Amino acid sequence: MRFHSLPESKRYADTAAEYQILLGRHNTVLTELFADHLVHIVTMSFVPDEGVEVFSPTDPHALNPGSRPWTRLREDDDDDPGGTMHLHVSERRWKPGSVDPLLLAVADDECAGVIIMDIDLRRLYHPYDGGADVILASPQERDALKTAHTDWLSTHPLGL
Template sequence: MVTMDWSETPAGPEGYPTPRQTLHPYGIRWWTESEQDDADPEFHTHTRLYADRRRWNRGCLDWLLRAVADEALVEVFVADTELRRIHHPYDGGADVILATPAERDHVRDRYTDWLSSHPAGL
């Protein structure tokens, strides 16, 4: 599981109030992505990703999905340990990235009711 926060400085504090630390207390800082392309330092941002590993059990992430659906927490993803399968929920839906086209097609065919009505499936 991966959650994130951001700030205007590399070390923090959080730039946008979020319950991330409360909802994901065991997340260890995994990566910091700094955006410093703008010449004005006021527009520099530092996004920090926090990760932890946990055994999958039915319902084990219901609380996290509820926080995402309620927009209390954004920029969350759940992945396998090799990052080959990623589930990125957001309010109103989710993106799913799978390891192979065959796996993608299988999931698409199994969960057709979950797909968007947009002609491209987006």
């Protein structure tokens, strides 16, 4: 399911109050999913075939303290020349506010490809500029989370 990080599906925060709302929503859902449990936090950077690593304006790995290289994935696309995604992972006990700098960088479209997940890979949280996609282990768990935060859901018929 998809949650929007600001009222009326506004994509980007403009004021300190909007940033507080945005972080409040992210931390509320993350805490409901992972309260005091171990989580993996995955960050991604991209190296095109030309060989020069393209960091977004903010280095996502620097915002993921204790992260270490995990794997590389090759990406080829008919429209793009291709390259390699470098994934780093860290493990920590979830605490509200513990990834706020990373969430803010994602919200401001300074980095992307972040995934926060429990160590059993049953719950995944993927923030993006405008909200977050959540994947849960069961329809019951999904429905309970939807019910708890209906005003944060998209009004689009497909939930996007």
